[in-house]
Amino acid sequence: MINASEVFHTVGYAAASLASGYGLLALLAVCLGPKRYRRPTAISASPPVTLLKPLCGNETELEQSLRSFVEQDYPEFQIVFGVQNESDPALAVARRISDAYPGHDIEIVIDAHEWGANRKVSNLINMMTAARHDRIVLADSDIRVRPDYLRRVTAALADPSVGLVTCLYRGRPTTARWSHLSALFIDDWFMPSVLVARLLGIQDYAAGATLALRREDLARIGGFATLAHHLADDHLLGQHIRALGQSIVLSDVVVETTVDEPSLSGVLRHEIRWMRTIRLLAPVSYGFLFVSCTLPTALCGVILTCAQPVSVVLLAVTVSAGLVLHGVQNRRAGRAAAAGLWLWPLREFLTLNNWLNGLSNRSIRWRGQAYRVNSDGSMKSQSMDRH
Numbered sequence: 001m002i003n004a005s006e007v008f009h010t011v012g013y014a015a016a017s018l019a020s021g022y023g024l025l026a027l028l029a030v031c032l033g034p035k036r037y038r039r040p041t042a043i044s045a046s047p048p049v050t051l052l053k054p055l056c057g058n059e060t061e062l063e064q065s066l067r068s069f070v071e072q073d074y075p076e077f078q079i080v081f082g083v084q085n086e087s088d089p090a091l092a093v094a095r096r097i098s099d100a101y102p103g104h105d106i107e108i109v110i111d112a113h114e115w116g117a118n119r120k121v122s123n124l125i126n127m128m129t130a131a132r133h134d135r136i137v138l139a140d141s142d143i144r145v146r147p148d149y150l151r152r153v154t155a156a157l158a159d160p161s162v163g164l165v166t167c168l169y170r171g172r173p174t175t176a177r178w179s180h181l182s183a184l185f186i187d188d189w190f191m192p193s194v195l196v197a198r199l200l201g202i203q204d205y206a207a208g209a210t211l212a213l214r215r216e217d218l219a220r221i222g223g224f225a226t227l228a229h230h231l232a233d234d235h236l237l238g239q240h241i242r243a244l245g246q247s248i249v250l251s252d253v254v255v256e257t258t259v260d261e262p263s264l265s266g267v268l269r270h271e272i273r274w275m276r277t278i279r280l281l282a283p284v285s286y287g288f289l290f291v292s293c294t295l296p297t298a299l300c301g302v303i304l305t306c307a308q309p310v311s312v313v314l315l316a317v318t319v320s321a322g323l324v325l326h327g328v329q330n331r332r333a334g335r336a337a338a339a340g341l342w343l344w345p346l347r348e349f350l351t352l353n354n355w356l357n358g359l360s361n362r363s364i365r366w367r368g369q370a371y372r373v374n375s376d377g378s379m380k381s382q383s384m385d386r387h
Helices: 004-032 062-070 090-100 119-130 149-158 179-199 215-220 233-243 264-281 294-304 309-332 341-358
Strands: 049-054 077-083 105-110 135-138 162-173 211-214 247-259 363-366 369-373 379-384
Touching (some): 004 179, 004 309, 049 119, 049 149, 105 119, 149 247, 264 369, 309 341
Parallel strands (some): 077 105
Antiparallel strands (some): 135 211
16 A cells, blocks of 8 residues: 655655756756857958847837947948837937947838738848848847957857857846846746756757857748747747758857846746747656756655655755855856845745746737747737737
8 A cells, every 4th residue: 555655755855856956957057158169260250240130119228238239349240220110119229329330330120011920030031131241140139248249159150060159148137126036037047947958968049149140041941931920939940950950059158138127927927928938849848847946846845755854955955056056147247146145035936936837828928919829839919918
């Protein structure tokens, strides 16, 4: 006869062991960091590059973010700003930057044509009509970079076996009430999970923070039009490039994304959207992702084992690994190691809540628009959120 107490203890030890193991693995992955791609010494040229910056709305610190792309230490590059209508407040920002840098090659595309449910991709398709160079780099509007960014992310494209270069990103919180909590989701959970996956040999990460590729390869996959109906356009682009037999390189550049969250509901809405996206991309592995919420998983283990010494030790290991990881991430971001430490427990439980919410429902909200996402990642607009 099965003893219920023994079952609970077994499950508890398993949970505590998995949590501590993942915590240590995440710390190792973060300490190792993204593998630096070393450019062949025989290649010294820096081919001209077109930077695509799709815009929508006057986001917080938008002008500062866009200026960081204009102020690149690179021989020749073009910047294309794209908006979908004249009334978009981002247009005034783009024009202001264009006027402030008269010596730079800056184009502004205003085109309302929509090619699919993904409005960002429609914007990119419209912007490509103005792109002049064979090296293409696109990055989300809320990304901020350093002057050597363009040199470093395009260097790997000198290798013909490399088809796409992408970057990790860290959160840059504003003074809005919930921004620091949201930035922890990126720094202490998302970035480590990507690095753990790569440590385990999963090389398919591609993010809109940076996507650098050749025009000819983009044409071979059918252009941005092949992404126009999909939610995770960046991931799908990576899959198409891999289907060509080329690799995705994770640059050692870590960019910053502006995190501006005035409400907790906004934080949860954005993060649950990310979780549902991850579930659609990898439904099997998503089921085990609760382990990455190490604190609540380890605590559950302690409870199920009635606080047996082994499970308590495993909890201590889990907490120690999480706190050290938090300190490492803070130091790399130029912050004090203990900054925001008091938010870490809350962050862990909120991430578990988001994971649970991501298990069901295919509806998301993105830039005020409601969508239903199909099992293949394609999406269909449902209704406008007027709130």
